[in-house]
Amino acid sequence: MSVLTAPLPVSVSLPEKQVNRVRLDYRHDRLLQLVDECTDISQLKQIHARALRTTSSHDARGLFIQSRILHAWSLVDAEYTHRLFGQVTEPNVFMWNTLIRSFALSRDLKEEAISVFGTMLEEGKVEPDKHTFPFVLKACAYLFALEEGKQLHAMTFKLGFDRDIYVNNSLIHFYASCGLLKNARDVFERMSSRSVVSWNAMIGALVEHGEFDNSLQLFREMQESSKPDGYTLQSVLNACAGLGSLSLGMWTHLYILKNFEADVNDDVLVNSSLVEMYCKSGSLELAEKVFRRMPRHSVHSWNSMILGFAMHGQAEATMKYFSDMTTEGGLVPNSVTFVGVLSACNHRGMVDEGRKYFDMMIKDYKIDPQIEHYGCLVDLLARAGLIEEALDLVSNMSMKPDKIIWRCLLDACSKKNAGIELSMDMAVQILEFGGEECSGVYVLLSRVYASAQQWNEVGLIRNLMMERGIAKEPGCSSMEINGVSHEFFAGDTSHPQTNSIYQTLYEIDEKLDAAGYLPDVSQAPMVEDEACDDKRNTLRLHSERLAIAFGLLNRKNGVPIRVFKNLRVCNDCHQVTKLVSRLYNMEIIVRDRTRFHHFKDGLCSCDDYW
DNA sequence: TTAGGGTTAG
Numbered sequence: 001m002s003v004l005t006a007p008l009p010v011s012v013s014l015p016e017k018q019v020n021r022v023r024l025d026y027r028h029d030r031l032l033q034l035v036d037e038c039t040d041i042s043q044l045k046q047i048h049a050r051a052l053r054t055t056s057s058h059d060a061r062g063l064f065i066q067s068r069i070l071h072a073w074s075l076v077d078a079e080y081t082h083r084l085f086g087q088v089t090e091p092n093v094f095m096w097n098t099l100i101r102s103f104a105l106s107r108d109l110k111e112e113a114i115s116v117f118g119t120m121l122e123e124g125k126v127e128p129d130k131h132t133f134p135f136v137l138k139a140c141a142y143l144f145a146l147e148e149g150k151q152l153h154a155m156t157f158k159l160g161f162d163r164d165i166y167v168n169n170s171l172i173h174f175y176a177s178c179g180l181l182k183n184a185r186d187v188f189e190r191m192s193s194r195s196v197v198s199w200n201a202m203i204g205a206l207v208e209h210g211e212f213d214n215s216l217q218l219f220r221e222m223q224e225s226s227k228p229d230g231y232t233l234q235s236v237l238n239a240c241a242g243l244g245s246l247s248l249g250m251w252t253h254l255y256i257l258k259n260f261e262a263d264v265n266d267d268v269l270v271n272s273s274l275v276e277m278y279c280k281s282g283s284l285e286l287a288e289k290v291f292r293r294m295p296r297h298s299v300h301s302w303n304s305m306i307l308g309f310a311m312h313g314q315a316e317a318t319m320k321y322f323s324d325m326t327t328e329g330g331l332v333p334n335s336v337t338f339v340g341v342l343s344a345c346n347h348r349g350m351v352d353e354g355r356k357y358f359d360m361m362i363k364d365y366k367i368d369p370q371i372e373h374y375g376c377l378v379d380l381l382a383r384a385g386l387i388e389e390a391l392d393l394v395s396n397m398s399m400k401p402d403k404i405i406w407r408c409l410l411d412a413c414s415k416k417n418a419g420i421e422l423s424m425d426m427a428v429q430i431l432e433f434g435g436e437e438c439s440g441v442y443v444l445l446s447r448v449y450a451s452a453q454q455w456n457e458v459g460l461i462r463n464l465m466m467e468r469g470i471a472k473e474p475g476c477s478s479m480e481i482n483g484v485s486h487e488f489f490a491g492d493t494s495h496p497q498t499n500s501i502y503q504t505l506y507e508i509d510e511k512l513d514a515a516g517y518l519p520d521v522s523q524a525p526m527v528e529d530e531a532c533d534d535k536r537n538t539l540r541l542h543s544e545r546l547a548i549a550f551g552l553l554n555r556k557n558g559v560p561i562r563v564f565k566n567l568r569v570c571n572d573c574h575q576v577t578k579l580v581s582r583l584y585n586m587e588i589i590v591r592d593r594t595r596f597h598h599f600k601d602g603l604c605s606c607d608d609y610w
Numbered sequence: 611t612t613a614g615g616g617t618t619a620g
Contacts, residue, residue, distance in 0.1 A: 167615080
């Protein structure tokens with residue numbers, strides 16, 4: 001039945017005057033009910049038309065109904081909401097808030113949310129209320145509009161909303177999104193009462209900024225006052241994944257199983273986080289177990305498996321999951337799926353497959369490649385020595401290359417001896433971006449010169465770095481033994497077992513020498529003018545090697561050595577780790593920021609990546 | 611009388 005033909009019953013027992021009033025009220029209530037129940041735009045249009053005929057914005061009740069209709073439109077179309085708003089002579093605060101929210105939630109009109117708020121203040125007819133702030137702050141968080149957000153914060157004090165829990169939660173999110181973790185924490189600490197969302201916003205912010213230990217500490221504190229929910233668990237699992245700590249991750253899994261009902265235990269996002277945590281902590285078996293036990297799968301959960309296997313260089317399994325997702329799962333892959341598949345190809349140097357999936361994504365699935373997809377393919381081609389083809393691809397991209405892409409190219413140039421001129425071009429492109437990557441660029445450039453035996457230039461770059469105060473990022477590796485994390489920096493002597501570690505390092509070297517190992521001194525170019533043995537010493541003291549020596553000291557039969565390395569794996573370390581896996585008959589698993597490298601019997605699962 | 615806060619993976 002059409003909403004316009006719904007019967008309106010009439011009371012016959014009341015006097016004429018009263019009947020009219022009752023009928024009018026009834027129409028209002030009926031309209032409100034219809035707005036609530038409205039499920040599509042054509043219904044909304046009919047209700048709107050009826051409201052225009054039967055209500056007036058000059059009386060409070062009419063304005064109320066129009067507010068609700070404006071609100072209904074605000075969920076559909078921000079620009080149309082703006083037009084409707086323009087026709088209201090005296091919009092109330094609810095209507096202003098509705099318009100601001102509509103812009104804040106829109107795809108690309110978020111700036112309008114802030115500007116409408118400005119107009120609201122300028123006109124001065126209506127004062128913002130406690131609902132206004134979360135909407136504007138959301139837009140500020142998205143746009144990184146730091147100054148505007150800070151002004152809003154000041155205004156909350158002036159208007160007395162500084163104790164409102166919603167406003168404060170929005171402020172935490174806003175500050176964290178702008179990178180001001182300290183301000184976010186200040187807001188959080190000053191809150192007199194907190195909801196589960198407050199805790200989640202703060203824990204999530206810490207995880208987002210890589211402060212995994214602190215986020216877990218806050219999670220512990222949270223349990224004294226609030227019951228965690230699915231959002232909390234996702235953040236906590238992300239923190240475990242970030243730390244790469246399998247024992248902590250397993251503890252969290254057990255905690256979830258023991259403390260939550262099916263609504264959380266069967267939640268597809270919580271389970272996807274579990275899958276990701278297990279993949280990132282090195283246990284693909286447990287990840288698969290969780291995945292198989294999930295009551296239902298989404299594109300997200302399939303992607304977690306695809307990305308997880310890709311991360312481990314298990315390209316065949318990645319592709320099997322890709323194919324099962326479409327057949328068994330009946331789902332359509334999205335752009336993230338293809339990041340997974342392409343990065344598996346990249347990890348294993350599968351050039352033809354990489355090209356095939358890239359084309360499939362565009363032609364069969366009509367997905368426009370994003371910078372990440374180009375990044376995978378460019379890296380794959382460049383590492384395979386197809387630098388011309390990689391450059392062609394870059395020049396045909398619909399967007400400007402980012403510094404990650406230039407960095408991949410420079411990396412490949414430095415390994416494939418692609419020529420000093422070309423490498424310099426790349427370096428200039430990266431340095432134009434500025435930021436933290438600079439030290440890496442200088443190091444790569446010095447490697448280019450080192451492999452060309454141009455030691456003078458290597459020295460010049462080193463001096464340039466010193467003049468410009470650019471410090472080489474220190475390498476750092478960590479390793480977990482019996483649930484305790486041990487951290488090593490390059491040349492570190494602070495570990496309590498340092499003596500034994502160094503003794504083991506020299507034992508390893510003896511074995512390496514006997515096996516004919518030749519150190520790749522171009523990987524230690526910053527000591528180019530010192531004796532060759534010092535270069536070798538620099539290589540020997542790389543954090544990955546310290547961690548592996550420590551792992552060998554504490555090894556257990558049948559248990560692989562697991563190293564978590566923060567920086568890119570150095571090529572010399574890669575060769576050494578391979579040899580150590582053969583000489584000591586040990587399986588070694590090294591995780592860097594984005595990938596796992598499995599070493600066994602002198603081979604690495606992703607040798608083609610190098 | 612209306613409504614508001616925290617996430618989507620790479």
